[in-house]
Amino acid sequence: MGDYAAGIVTLLAVNCIAAMGVSLFTGFTGIFTLGHAGYMAIGAYTSAILIIKCGVPWFLAIIAGGFVAMFFAYLIGLPTLKLVGDYYTIASLGLGEAIRLVIENWNSVTRGARGYPGIPRYTTMPVAVVFLVLLAIGMFFIINSNYGRAFKACRDDYVAASLLGFHTSRYRVLSLAISGFYCGVSGALLAGFMSFIQPVMFDMAKSTELVSIVVFGGLGSMSGCLIGTAILTLVIELFRSISQYRMLIYGLVLVMVMVIRPEGIMGANELNSKTVRHMLSRAKVVARDTVARFALIGFIIGLPLSYCFQPSPVSAISLTEYLRYIPSLLFGSIKSGAPLHSSVAPGAASAVLIVCAISAFLTGIAGYIIKQLKKIDDTHAAQRGM
Amino acid sequence: MSSHLELKRVNKSFGGIQAVRDMSFSIPKGEIAGLIGPNGAGKTTIFNLITGVYDVTSGDIEYEGRNINRLKTYQVVALGVARTFQNLRLFAASSVLENVMTAAQYHHKYSFFEAVSHLGRWSKTERIIRDESMELLHRVGLADRADQSAGTLPYGLQRRLEIARALSLKPDLLLLDEPAAGMNAEEVATLNDLIVKIHEDFKLTILLIEHHMDMIMQICHRVVCMNFGAMIASGSPEDIQDHPEVLKAYLGEEE
Amino acid sequence: MGSLIQQIINGLSLGSVYALIAVGYSLVYSVLLFSNFAHGGFLVIGGYICYYALLKGGANIWVASLAALIGSGLSAVAVERMAYKPIRERTSVTLYMLIASMGMSIVIENIFVVTIGGRFRALPPVIPMRTVNILGVASTSASDLLSLAAAVVFLVGLQLFLSKTKWGLAIRAASYNLRIAGLMGVNVNMLISLVFFVAGLLAAIGGIFLSARYSLYPQLGVITTKAFVAAVIGGLGSLPGAVVGSLILGLAEMLAAGFLSSQFRDLIVFGLLIITLIVRPTGLFGKSVGEKV
Numbered sequence: 012m013g014d015y016a017a018g019i020v021t022l023l024a025v026n027c028i029a030a031m032g033v034s035l036f037t038g039f040t041g042i043f044t045l046g047h048a049g050y051m052a053i054g055a056y057t058s059a060i061l062i063i064k065c066g067v068p069w070f071l072a073i074i075a076g077g078f079v080a081m082f083f084a085y086l087i088g089l090p091t092l093k094l095v096g097d098y099y100t101i102a103s104l105g106l107g108e109a110i111r112l113v114i115e116n117w118n119s120v121t122r123g124a125r126g127y128p129g130i131p132r133y134t135t136m137p138v139a140v141v142f143l144v145l146l147a148i149g150m151f152f153i154i155n156s157n158y159g160r161a162f163k164a165c166r167d168d169y170v171a172a173s174l175l176g177f178h179t180s181r182y183r184v185l186s187l188a189i190s191g192f193y194c195g196v197s198g199a200l201l202a203g204f205m206s207f208i209q210p211v212m213f214d215m216a217k218s219t220e221l222v223s224i225v226v227f228g229g230l231g232s233m234s235g236c237l238i239g240t241a242i243l244t245l246v247i248e249l250f251r252s253i254s255q256y257r258m259l260i261y262g263l264v265l266v267m268v269m270v271i272r273p274e275g276i277m278g279a280n281e282l283n284s285k286t287v288r289h290m291l292s293r294a295k296v297v298a299r300d301t302v303a304r305f306a307l308i309g310f311i312i313g314l315p316l317s318y319c320f321q322p323s324p325v326s327a328i329s330l331t332e333y334l335r336y337i338p339s340l341l342f343g344s345i346k347s348g349a350p351l352h353s354s355v356a357p358g359a360a361s362a363v364l365i366v367c368a369i370s371a372f373l374t375g376i377a378g379y380i381i382k383q384l385k386k387i388d389d390t391h392a393a394q395r396g397m
Numbered sequence: 398m399s400s401h402l403e404l405k406r407v408n409k410s411f412g413g414i415q416a417v418r419d420m421s422f423s424i425p426k427g428e429i430a431g432l433i434g435p436n437g438a439g440k441t442t443i444f445n446l447i448t449g450v451y452d453v454t455s456g457d458i459e460y461e462g463r464n465i466n467r468l469k470t471y472q473v474v475a476l477g478v479a480r481t482f483q484n485l486r487l488f489a490a491s492s493v494l495e496n497v498m499t500a501a502q503y504h505h506k507y508s509f510f511e512a513v514s515h516l517g518r519w520s521k522t523e524r525i526i527r528d529e530s531m532e533l534l535h536r537v538g539l540a541d542r543a544d545q546s547a548g549t550l551p552y553g554l555q556r557r558l559e560i561a562r563a564l565s566l567k568p569d570l571l572l573l574d575e576p577a578a579g580m581n582a583e584e585v586a587t588l589n590d591l592i593v594k595i596h597e598d599f600k601l602t603i604l605l606i607e608h609h610m611d612m613i614m615q616i617c618h619r620v621v622c623m624n625f626g627a628m629i630a631s632g633s634p635e636d637i638q639d640h641p642e643v644l645k646a647y648l649g650e651e652e
Numbered sequence: 653m654g655s656l657i658q659q660i661i662n663g664l665s666l667g668s669v670y671a672l673i674a675v676g677y678s679l680v681y682s683v684l685l686f687s688n689f690a691h692g693g694f695l696v697i698g699g700y701i702c703y704y705a706l707l708k709g710g711a712n713i714w715v716a717s718l719a720a721l722i723g724s725g726l727s728a729v730a731v732e733r734m735a736y737k738p739i740r741e742r743t744s745v746t747l748y749m750l751i752a753s754m755g756m757s758i759v760i761e762n763i764f765v766v767t768i769g770g771r772f773r774a775l776p777p778v779i780p781m782r783t784v785n786i787l788g789v790a791s792t793s794a795s796d797l798l799s800l801a802a803a804v805v806f807l808v809g810l811q812l813f814l815s816k817t818k819w820g821l822a823i824r825a826a827s828y829n830l831r832i833a834g835l836m837g838v839n840v841n842m843l844i845s846l847v848f849f850v851a852g853l854l855a856a857i858g859g860i861f862l863s864a865r866y867s868l869y870p871q872l873g874v875i876t877t878k879a880f881v882a883a884v885i886g887g888l889g890s891l892p893g894a895v896v897g898s899l900i901l902g903l904a905e906m907l908a909a910g911f912l913s914s915q916f917r918d919l920i921v922f923g924l925l926i927i928t929l930i931v932r933p934t935g936l937f938g939k940s941v942g943e944k945v
Binding site: 157159161164179231 | 448450469470471474475479480482486487488489490491495498499500502503505506507509511512513514515519522523526562566
Binding site: 043223255270 | 681686687734735738739742743745747748749750751752754755756757758759761762763765766874877880881884888915916918919921922923925926929930933934935938
């Protein structure tokens with residue numbers, strides 16, 4: 012595996028760990044946060060400082076990063092998790108920014124806004140993947156235990172939950188502490204991956220990204236959150252060649268997902284044998300009904316679009332060359348397009364094409380599911396109407 | 398017989414509105430008591446006061462002789478009180494079984510470490526929770542629908558599920574808020590049997606709010622009738638049936 | 653003493669700009685019950701319309717401002733129609749609109765980045781910046797006084813609109829219960845469009861003054877975070893709360909900058925937010941949220 016691919020996998024693993032933390036808090040406990048980048052920052056700085064200033068082995072430093080972030084999450088959660096709804100959301104935004112500002116202004120310890128350089132590159136791909144696997148197992152175990160049921164009960168109906176004997180505010184704080192731990196570890200791994208950290212890496216945009224990944228994957232679905240992270244991280248990587256459009260497309264995707272399928276990719280379902288079987292049994296119908304149609308539309312739109320999106324006239328290729336390149340893209344034999352592959356343009360073009368195909372596919376599924384959901388809604392309405 | 402639950406001159410006001418006025422009644426241990434009254438009389442408010450959802454403005458609520466005015470909801474549950482809700486508060490997206498398990502885990506705990514690692518007591522305890530929940534589902538006749546999501550159950554079955562969920566807390570005092578609402582006569586009859594049965598099997602004290610008078614008459618040992626937040630009558634079902642104030646409260650609108 | 657008064661005036665002026673933004677945000681919240689994070693985008697749109705009308709259109713400041721106000725208001729309506737309307741018609745989960753609004757905020761910001769670039773632009777000197785001496789005790793810039801005056805005018809205007817006109821009454825009714833207002837015969841879609849138009853319009857004024865005070869760039873909308881904080885301190889959905897919260901925030905920020913260090917400005921802002929919410933979980937003027945069981 013090349014360095015580039017290994018880098019992407021590492022980054023993916025790091026993002027997944029943070030996303031799982033946010034998924035537990037937002038997806039399973041139902042509290043919307045805009046400040047979890049702050050806990051990543053705490054983890055990253057703790058780990059970096061411990062390694063460089065105190066000579067702590069990196070492995071322990073990562074764990075310490077997680078626990079320090081967890082500790083702060085707990086302290087912060089005690090007074091603030093009394094807040095409900097958008098009040099907590101804005102408060103969490105303020106808290107996340109406050110953490111960043113403290114780091115930015117505490118020059119003697121954190122070296123301020125210019126960043127913290129010279130962190131050893133301890134986060135190799137195996138390290139990140141092992142952490143991801145262990146933490147993912149832990150997370151799936153938690154949600155399949157009495158704690159998971161308690162979190163979900165507090166999310167779905169906190170009055171009913173408290174009348175089933177749950178000390179709801181304690182579970183909210185616990186959930187925040189666990190998610191703080193995951194984000195802290197993720198931040199510590201990020202520090203070891205980048206070898207340089209800066210407060211601005213953990214700003215509100217990062218928090219927003221975390222929470223949108225979770226919503227994109229499906230609130231209340233841990234596997235959805237992992238799939239969502241994978242798709243978004245890869246899409247962002249694919250779009251690197253047209254970086255100025257990247258954020259625009261990201262924003263559009265966010266809006267489109269909310270408009271077309273707000274439940275996210277997985278809804279509240281986990282990816283298990285049951286849902287997979289269900290999906291497969293529907294696949295035929297879906298393929299016949301919608302995907303083909305949408306994929307065609309996606310292809311028709313995607314083709315000229317991908318041609319227009321060539322990054323600059325210098326590296327632009329002629330239309331005939333470009334058309335010649337498409338079959339190789341579609342049928343996978345990238346090598347036949349080798350002479351073109353060297354220029355930047357086909358990278359962008361293929362990115363756009365792939366994304367169009369993916370989005371066409373997703374739109375197809377979404378369209379189908381919306382139809383199914385409407386049917387369920389109708390039967391519900393009929394039942395209620397009795 | 399000692400009283401299981403006793404209200405002494407309980408008042409509750411929301412801002413300027415007096416929702417409950419000088420309510421006093423007591424339920425002896427092991428009885429089924431009915432709380433009746435027109436809509437808006439303050440019956441559900443009484444439930445909310447007992448369970449700690451609201452704090453009383455003045456007066457005392459005593460549970461087995463102990464004052465529970467200031468207890469939080471989860472502390473009241475710890476004493477052995479469970480309730481159902483008039484407007485159904487199931488976890489609609491979760492499965493029927495999971496709804497009951499969420500409550501049943503109250504008596505079967507394991508540590509966080511065991512939850513994260515699935516080691517130690519985890520598998521044994523989870524199995525106990527599951528078995529207990531399934532048994533309760535059998536009892537209320539929902540075992541064959543255990544995997545269905547709770548929100549898709551018909552209304553009547555959702556009410557039964559709420560009862561199963563409350564029972565899994567192993568309460569001594571069960572508060573049922575209109576368990577028969579929206580049911581037809583046949584369903585009410587089977588619900589009657591169910592309530593009588595669980596009352597015997599679990600040695601419960603039951604307080605229920607209900608509008609189906611025949612149900613009250615059949616299963617309650619005593620009845621409290623309230624209107625406009627105050628008690629207007631209490632006694633045996635027969636007494637209440639003919640009580641002039643009660644008749645006025647229910648029929649008085651057609652003056 | 654002089655510097656204290658000066659900082660207070662600066663603080664009130666900054667607070668008044670926050671108020672214009674916070675009131676629009678709070679107005680949207682009061683009707684649709686979600687935090688519209690795209691609100692900052694409206695401000696940037698207003699700023700750029702004003703900039704180009706002045707620079708390329710050769711308009712005077714009044715025409716340019718008018719164009720900015722209307723343009724920003726209309727784009728707010730368009731955002732609502734495109735992104736929020738399909739969601740609110742399908743579900744009552746406001747979280748989805750919140751995420752969509754974050755998406756819209758990113759989209760608006762990056763449309764500007766992609767089309768006209770991310771560089772900082774100074775508004776032509778149409779708003780007088782000269783120093784004004786106040787009764788010999790303090791001096792402040794004319795634009796500060798102007799923004800204070802403009803805020804007062806528009807907020808009073810909004811108050812009159814909400815209390816005296818038929819549509820204002822409908823908006824207030826909708827802020828109690830949108831669904832029932834709809835059942836009572838209010839055209840809900842029209843009403844929501846109107847609310848967004850007003851919110852966009854107020855944001856544009858804030859945008860013009862902010863771009864005169866600092867400079868204009870696509871990320872200028874980030875400053876609305878502070879206006880959100882102000883609205884939350886005041887109590888979500890409460891318009892007087894939004895104004896009071898904004899003034900408190902503006903004052904705190906300027907006093908911190910003047911007497912502590914400008915580095916602590918933002919920290920003070922967020923500290924104030926957290927402390928207020930711990931003491932009063934629904935802000936200064938917010939309705940307490942109790943749930944019917």
